[in-house]
Amino acid sequence: MGGSSDSDSHDGYLTSQYNSSNSLFSLHTGNSYSSASLDRATLDCQDSVFFDNHKSSLLSTEVPRFISNDPLHLPITLNYKRDNADPTYTNGKVNKFMIVLIGLPATGKSTISSHLIQCLKNNPLTNSLRCKVFNAGKIRRQISCATISKPLLLSNTSSEDLFNPKNNDKKETYARITLQKLFHEINNDECDVGIFDATNSTIERRRFIFEEVCSFNTDELSSFNLVPIILQVSCFNRSFIKYNIHNKSFNEDYLDKPYELAIKDFAKRLKHYYSQFTPFSLDEFNQIHRYISQHEEIDTSLFFFNVINAGVVEPHSLNQSHYPSTCGKQIRDTIMVIENFINHYSQMFGFEYIEAVKLFFESFGNSSEETLTTLDSVVNDKFFDDLQSLIESNGFA
Ligand SMILES: Nc1ncnc2c1ncn2[C@@H]1O[C@H](COP(=O)(O)OP(=O)(O)OP(=O)(O)O)[C@@H](O)[C@H]1O
Numbered sequence: 237m238g239g240s241s242d243s244d245s246h247d248g249y250l251t252s253q254y255n256s257s258n259s260l261f262s263l264h265t266g267n268s269y270s271s272a273s274l275d276r277a278t279l280d281c282q283d284s285v286f287f288d289n290h291k292s293s294l295l296s297t298e299v300p301r302f303i304s305n306d307p308l309h310l311p312i313t314l315n316y317k318r319d320n321a322d323p324t325y326t327n328g329k330v331n332k333f334m335i336v337l338i339g340l341p342a343t344g345k346s347t348i349s350s351h352l353i354q355c356l357k358n359n360p361l362t363n364s365l366r367c368k369v370f371n372a373g374k375i376r377r378q379i380s381c382a383t384i385s386k387p388l389l390l391s392n393t394s395s396e397d398l399f400n401p402k403n404n405d406k407k408e409t410y411a412r413i414t415l416q417k418l419f420h421e422i423n424n425d426e427c428d429v430g431i432f433d434a435t436n437s438t439i440e441r442r443r444f445i446f447e448e449v450c451s452f453n454t455d456e457l458s459s460f461n462l463v464p465i466i467l468q469v470s471c472f473n474r475s476f477i478k479y480n481i482h483n484k485s486f487n488e489d490y491l492d493k494p495y496e497l498a499i500k501d502f503a504k505r506l507k508h509y510y511s512q513f514t515p516f517s518l519d520e521f522n523q524i525h526r527y528i529s530q531h532e533e534i535d536t537s538l539f540f541f542n543v544i545n546a547g548v549v550e551p552h553s554l555n556q557s558h559y560p561s562t563c564g565k566q567i568r569d570t571i572m573v574i575e576n577f578i579n580h581y582s583q584m585f586g587f588e589y590i591e592a593v594k595l596f597f598e599s600f601g602n603s604s605e606e607t608l609t610t611l612d613s614v615v616n617d618k619f620f621d622d623l624q625s626l627i628e629s630n631g632f633a
């Protein structure tokens with residue numbers, strides 16, 4: 237595997253990153269990731285039993301398929317049937333769902349969203365729900381392309397760099413437009429599940445989102461009630477991240493850019509995000525729950541799910557579900573389907589992805605010399621160490 241960085245080249249292919257010394261975030265001391273349950277998730281990264289149970293599947297050339305070759309046919313155990321005559325209301329309003337994604341760039345948020353939609357579409361309990369993704373990057377491109385006729389204006393000056401934290405205002409504007417579009421389509425009954433696809437990487441952004449959800453739900457003119465579901469997507473594995481960055485260099489932002497420029501620009505973007513990212517925590521979940529309960533004056537549903545390293549690390553009690561006593565069947569059904577998706581993500585989609593990563597690095601030597609050299613020259617151990625330092629200086633070692 238000529239030219240590959242150390243992180244990928246020794247015996248730890250797709251496994252070495254599971255030990256703490258090599259992890260991108262070690263997770264255990266941060267303020268936000270300080271809960272016992274997250275510690276448990278962290279321990280699982282290092283836990284020898286967990287490791288042994290997964291090592292063979294991570295290393296084998298066959299994709300382990302515990303259930304079936306068809307990712308959409310899971311043994312989902314649903315105990316009751318949909319009752320069409322029993323639509324669910326909250327506070328006299330028809331329920332809709334909003335999935336708020338959280339996660340650093342290139343962790344798989346958009347990909348996992350499309351997998352979730354497939355899953356909802358294939359389950360009789362949820363197949364009538366109209367799902368739509370509202371992607372802040374797409375909205376940004378639509379607006380900025382119309383203005384400057386370019387996929388993405390790359391710049392070396394910090395004042396022009398959209399992802400430099402100095403320019404957060406610009407990025408916030410795109411996010412707010414995206415959020416308003418989601419509310420608008422929900423309110424017009426154009427969709428039932430709105431997925432807000434952005435990194436939502438700061439506490440301030442998340443506070444804004446939930447203030448807006450409360451305003452929406454307390455708006456007497458609206459006939460709908462939004463049930464918020466937080467889905468945090470994390471990726472700590474260096475090989476996964478490297479593979480994802482390679483793929484990101486072909487996305488719409490970089491259609492007109494040479495590979496090297498794209499990789500360098502995305503790497504720079506990642507550094508900006510690592511310098512300001514705050515993972516979502518149980519504390520924040522509880523704060524948001526209190527805030528919504530106070531403002532909506534009813535006991536309200538709120539859910540928090542995690543996909544870590546394509547589902548191979550189990551989030552354990554980091555996932556949270558708050559069902560009020562009055563919670564109706566439609567919400568319970570939908571959450572059950574989502575929970576099944578989360579719990580089986582690795583079998584449904586994760587291992588197939590890991591296999592693709594593995595193949596990518598195995599055949600890496602066959603890639604063009606330029607691609608190889610470029611990726612390794614930018615996304616290497618030093619780069620990951622820099623990311624680690626950035627996240628540590630941000631208080632989340
Ligand atoms: N779970 C996954 N299954 C399959 N491919 C994945 C998965 N996660 C990441 N990838 C690969 O990584 C690339 C980046 O993933 P994706 O675009 O979903 O990340 P993202 O978190 O939405 O990024 P951004 O925030 O920059 O938009 C994808 O193009 C895909 O090739």
Ligand SMILES: O=P(O)(O)OC[C@H]1O[C@](O)(CO)[C@@H](O)[C@@H]1O
Pocket residue numbers: 341342372373374376407408411433434435436437
């Ligand atoms: O405004 P946020 O939450 O950072 O998320 C939006 C941005 O995230 C990205 O997906 C990061 O790569 C961009 O495409 C997009 O502009």
